[in-house]
Amino acid sequence: MIKNKQSLGGVQGLNQEEVKERIKNCQVNTAVQAPTKTIGEIVRSNSLTYFNFVFLFLATLLFLVHAYKDMSFLPLIFINSLIGILQELRAKQILDKLSVLNTPKIKVMREGREQEIWTHRLVLDDIIILEAGAQIPADAVVVSGEILVNEALLTGESDEIKKAEDSELMSGSFVVSGKCYAKLTRVGAESYISQLTLKAKAIKTTEQSEILKSLNNFVRLAGILIIPIGLLMFGQQYLIHATPIKMSIQAMIAAIVGMIPEGLFLLSSVTLALSAVRLAQKKVLVHDMHCIETLARVDVLCVDKTGTITNDKMSVSGIYEMTGSEVKNDLDLDFWRTMMAEEADNDTMKALKNFAEERSVKGTKFEKNSVQQIIGFSSKHKYSGVQFKDKTFLIGAPEFVLKDDLKKYEKTIQKFTKQGYRVLIFGEVVSKKDVELLASGERDISPIKPINIVLLMNEIRESAKRTFNYFAEQGVEVKVISGDNAETVSIVAEKAGIKNAKKFVDLSNLSEGCDFEKIVLENTVFGRVKPEEKRKMVKILQKAGHTVAMTGDGVNDILALKDADCSVAMASGSQAASQVAQLVLLDSDFSRMPQIVDEGRRVVNNLERSGSLFLVKNVFSFIVALLSIGFGFMYPLLPTQVSLVTMFTIGVPSFFLAQIPNKDLIRGNFMINILKKAIPAALTNVIIVLALINLRLWLGLTREQLGMLCVLGWEVVGITYLARICMPYDNIWKKLIVSGCTFGMLFCMIFLQSLFSVHINLSMIEWVIFGAILIITVPLMMTIENMSRWLYRNVMIKILKNKIIDKLPEIE
The missing domain is CATH 1.20.1110.10 (Calcium-transporting ATPase, transmembrane domain)
Structure with a gap:
């Protein structure tokens, strides 16, 4: 185990001599197979065909009977094969160049400095830095820090698993939240990554x-x-x-x-x-050329709100008391220190952290030593938080942190959701039992004591309305699948010009005996959707005879992307999503979809x-x-x-x-x-x-x-x-x-x-x-x-x- 690992900042990593030694010993995280055909494979696939052998046999017969002039079809066959070879070589050259732009990179510690390198240049014993959205490039063990990991690509189970110090990490799984340093234990052909990457990049071959x-x-x-x-x-x-x-x-x-x-x-x-x-x-970037044809046949397009309808960048629009009055002066001290302690491991937390820094409490210094545990965001439970020595605070979706108490504040919250805001609730965990559960890694707790209403907003993309009008004209039905509040997403979707946007449903409120298939087919906007539910929705639409395209940029989209007839990822999103998708929008511009x-x-x-x-x-x-x-x-x-x-x-x-x-x-x-x-x-x-x-x-x-x-x-x-x-x-x-x-x-x-x-x-x-x-x-x-x-x-x-x-x- 690495020395000096008491804190995240104490990790040194390998030095250049150690890296060179491992490269010499072939202990490099090299993929076992290239993602595109080699030049030799292209030549063989276009030349050594069944019909080319038939033509060669026919030409031999004509040669034997001295009918040389009738062999005029041979140059055409040669030209056909040559055109195929040249066009595939040209395509390979351009796509390989673009693949480099989309090749996964990872942060690594070497000689005490943080660097960013391509995953195929990692070596055995490298210390990598893992954050939310990163796909684990090789088998590893956690050195310091704590993360939540989803191993769905390996096990098929979408449950989030807590990984602390000395926990093993399997290559191909991806980080949901948190941050840690991990030491690579198996790389290249010895790890699972080669097979997983091939499965991800060649979906449904x-x-x-x-x-x-x-x-x-x-x-x-x-x-x-x-x-x-x-x-x-x-x-x-x-x-x-x-x-x-x-x-x-x-x-x-x-x-x-x-x-x-x-x-x-x-x-x-x-x-x-x-x-x-x-x-x-x-x-x-096209990972699978045949998906070009599939996308042309799509009649249902599933999209997320963030990154497609709205811009990726999120901002805090305001902080309010639970009564509905705005907090205009200094922030509540507990809110401020919670945001300062939180890890900026997703867009929401980055916006909250920036807002807290801009509205910092005067004369107050944040003490890191007061933090006992950071509770990373969970896409299943929709909240994150911080345990201090004296108190514990959470911030998350109203339905998940208030639970049965939501009815007390429903009118105030609805006032903001109807304006298109995304609403979060900040509050304190008052039950000692709940504090103990959170400390042990459990997430199912009783309602928190609410303190503030936090409003966030993503701006609607300028091209969104034009893009969705195009799909409406082409007879393509759009389904908005989001983890946010259904009513909020519905209002944003309506502003973006999505047809039937008022038909929305909150999946967190569904009863056990409901007809989920009917709900999926009859509604347009779906809120509070969990990763496994996205996947289930795609399968229901396919069962109903639809050709389904799925767009996504986050780790919670991966299961649905793998099952969709055509999958499209934003390059600005997670590496795992970009690898799973058949198409990657390198500039993350959803308005490219009509062109595709x-x-x-x-x-x-x-x-x-x-x-x-x-x-x-x-x-x-x-x-x-x-x-x-x-x-x-x-x-x-x-x-x-x-x-x-x-x-x-x-x-x-x-x-x-x-x-x-x-x-x-x-x-x-x-x-x-x-x-x-x-x-x-x-x-x-x-x-x-x-x-x-x-x-x-x-x-x-x-x-x-x-x-x-x-x-x-x-x-x-x-x-x-x-x-x-x-x-x-x-x-x-x-x-x-x-x-x-x-x-x-x-x-x-x-x-x-x-x-x-x-x-x-x-x-x-x-x-x-x-x-x-x-x-x-x-x-x-x-x-x-x-x-x-x-x-x-x-x-x-x-x-x-x-x-x-x-x-x-x-x-x-």
């Missing part, structure tokens, strides 16, 4: 977002189907119809390439990475739009491949031709469309929405291609002519569909995308004919057929859309949702 879950299931299905379909197509053409091996392989590969949705998954990953970068530039929601909507809506482009190709290729097997005709397109069409109707436009601002409300299931958009265009393409195959037999067209007409038909359908999904043209980029892709395709058709196996030297009959395709494409697509819309409403949605999508196996 086993649960995927709706987009990724849908894409994973679709990719898995496609990956399974391409193998038997490819083998059947090759076997039919080569073995049954005696088609030359080169042509059989070319037809099979063209169909398989069309069925592989390789770019769709890549597009979603890159889009989410770019979204995280854009948010980082707005001072929003808009970013999420941009991601989801644009991925739906871009994703439908990919599914047009996949559905079309799948249907034509099955018909080819069933009716014995050869797949009409070559791999090079498929590459040309997909480049300008899918690849290029999908990437740019995914980046265009889109604030539309999100409706429905992601995969069903994509299929609803894609199937009409895919069926239009199928009908045109089948018609061309039949015309070939009737008009005696060559296979080369059929292939060229199918390319032209697909191009017309592809550009038409692209033009339709870009509507309305409220953005110059949409016009540029459509015109640019049309120009790019025409350029390749004219100047790169040999590379893509196309030509424009059409016969008269071919031009007539092409003209007919131009005329019928839009009416045919619209007819199929109307028919499919009726089928979706009456049949397909139920089948897709209940029989297929929900029962697809998930990828771990």
